[in-house]
Amino acid sequence: MEGRTTGGTEARSAPGRRGFIELILGGGLLTLLGSMLYSVVRYVIPPKVADAGLASVVAGKVKDFALNSGKIFRFGNRPGILVRTQGGEFRAFSAICTHLNCTVQYRSDLEHIWCACHNGHFDLVGKNIAGPPPRPLDPLEVVVRGEDVVVSKKA
């Protein structure tokens, strides 16, 4: 920013004064650009925790699920429940009980889904069959891709 000055009288550009200006200008710019560069670099380096990638979630591997068993997995910000029926089929639902939002579980002795909070029962299509829950569980889409069981939002 060296001075091509115009009109007006030239100020006393004492070297000391000029140096001071250069110092704070330079120092300030350096700090500013440095902090901007720092934040951009930190930003573009991918974080350790990858994005949940919410279209679908791999809930597990086929071989990890015995017949007549169920497992809770995380689906976005909510819990989901994946059930493998006695017949080997996979079914998935939102695990949020429709009564007071407790997390349901699979009961292999009853062969259906149960909520421990107030004894709500849901059958294997998610319908509320006994107890206080007023509505069925929200269903999720399950697809088996090779070894993976992939759960996604119901279309």
Add this chain to the structure above:
Amino acid sequence: MWRALFDWVDSRLQIAPVLAFLRHKQVPVHRHFYWYYLGGITLFLFAIQVATGILLLLYYKPTAEAAFESVQYIITKVPFGWLVRSTHSWAANLMIFTAFLHLFSVFFLKSYRPPREMTWMSGMVLLFLAMGFGFSGYLLPWNELAFFATKVGTDITGAVPLVGGFMKTFLRGGEDVTGTTLTRFFGIHVAVLPMIFTSLLVAHLLMVQRQGMSTPFTSEGHTVPTPSREMPFFPNFFLREAVLWLGTLALLLYLSIFLPWELGVKVDPFASAPAGIRPEWFFTFMSQSLKYIPGTVLGMDGEVLGILGFGAGGAFLLLVPFLDWWAGKGRRHPFFTWAGIGIIAFMLTMITLAYVKPY
């Protein structure tokens, strides 16, 4: 060493005349000279938008299933992601605000008069494009408020006579606002609009350089004789601009920390519309005024009438260089002064009502 490099390039591209021009560029200094800064600030904010927008592109996912979560990811998990996103949202609003200020200052200073008609018209189109940026960008986080605001906004577009229906389906990518709309808006926001905007912006800036800065009338109705006082663009005006630009940067930083931009709730298309849907503030002067027009006026649909009214207002502003014949003669016709004041008053009233008493 720089000299050698410069000579090498110059001998091939003859850029020396350009630099000489820039070195000798002058800015007139007068009572209303401060308004000259507004265009530059708008440009600076646009540059911020491009930079933060590109950074957001690294992590944003433009599908209905993943959009909301990807923005959530950016602001919680990505280092400084909160800063990038909040800056982008705040700068967008500030940019449109300064663009409007720039528009009105040029309007009242009558810089649109010959020979600057094309500069003015390209500027008007740039404003419309900027509002298009705002409209398309608003939907991208795929949150509830934006979803319903887009629904209402595209509905209003559909009421435009003749082409409305087509425009609505084109914008939405179908009958309703869905994931297709999101992807479409994304494409418009990051590719289509930037391309058109940048080209027009370059043209706008080139025209300003070519013609130099316009000066306002004196109170006797004569143009200020050039040049009574001038300031070199480099470095004097530019350093002053830099001060303002840095101030804007500081403001953006402050806003991102103390008034961070909200994310809201993810879209649930089956839920009913929440109370208090409102488009972005720069659309509210239209959305709010439409609320006051009765259903049918003189046998015509009230909404259509309102849209035609805005169309007429936009056309008036766009063509004012040709309508304001007096300005070309150096005279200030009161109609245009009052029209400008009227438009500002109308917009301010509607915007205030939209926030204070929407119903």
Add this chain to the structure above:
Amino acid sequence: MRVPDPCVGPGFTPGRGGRGAIRAVPAAPILAAAVVLGLLVAGREARALDQPAGEKPDTCVACHQAVGGPMAKPLEDRKADVHATKGVSCADCHGGDPSRMDMDSMKVKGFVGRPSRRDVPRLCARCHSDGARMRQTNPALRTDQFAQYQTSIHGKRLAGGDTKVAVCTDCHGVHSILPANHVQSRVHPVRVADTCGRCHGDAEYMKAYKIPTDQLALYRESVHGELLLKRQDLAAPTCSKCHGNHGAFPPEVTSIAGVCGQCHVINKDLFLESRHHTVFDRMKLPECVTCHSNHKIVRTSDDMVGVGEKGICIRCHAAGSPGYKAADQMGKMIAGLSAAVHKGEAKLAEAERAGMEVSDAKYEFQNARVALIKARNEVHVFAPDRLNKVVGPGIELAEKGFRAGQEALEELGYRKQWSLIPLAAILAVVVGLVLQIRRMEGGRG
């Protein structure tokens, strides 16, 4: 209008001549014609009635319709009657022969006419306890109602001669009986309480029985009453769910947990494990009702547990006793968990309002809320160490959520602090530029 009886009356002497005969001879055809005409009219009127398809017009209907007034009311009622739609005729209950002319139709063996109250249950049971008969029209309907009724207080007292007690028609109606799942039926779950209350809520009617008559009023104020009567939630119980319907009887003191436990299974199981179970039964205290009341069961609140003003425990447990100490402990545990949950929720909400993104922490925090719900169940085992097993982890989760909210607010604080560096840098550059401008322009900034 009484149809003249062609078989009695003056002037009918078949085949006799003479003065009377001359007078009678023209009268007979006229009378006959009148009767035929009358029957035709009555028959047409009978056809004009809303008789269900397939039911032959019968004289019961025809006569009662023709007589009108209160006699015709049953016909009016039967327009909305399940028996009518199933082809059950008047004679199927009341006996008689509908093919015979007027009063003759009633001169048949087995004609019941208007049954006495004492005979009503047996009359209904003639079909409703007959499996073969019921299979013809409603194979899945139970056929043990009468047997159950005989075990009920109503049945027993009726057998002893008390006809003020309820019989079938008091609850189900007489001629306009609807299936219980029909929303206008008097025994539809939503309307059962009002039906029972017609007698049991009538202090004057119930004077001799020396039992309370406020049950209906109390039930209406209860949470069950609110759910069923106001919100039409059929999961909520009504009188018959706890007392039985045909075998209506108050539950035994030692079986109350079983009755409430039809729905409140977890609380029942815990209670049966607890020491209160054996003690209450021994002291003849009515299990669940002891603390929760029977008809006016209200929404529970956390301050029911403990030694505070609203504490139920201190009704029995004197200060200083082991029970008192245990109640105090449990009350404090529940209160502690509830407070921790509220604190955590508030902190997370504060962080969210300040603009920080805390949805992960909120997701985890749900488990703290669930712990509180489960703790409220666990109270029913009345053992502080058992309760602590639920409350302890719950408090940890709630505190975790609280800390997450705090951290988010701290992060906000860091942002504010660290931003001072670039802000200071901007300030420095701005100052430098201003000075530079002044230097260049000789003081004219």
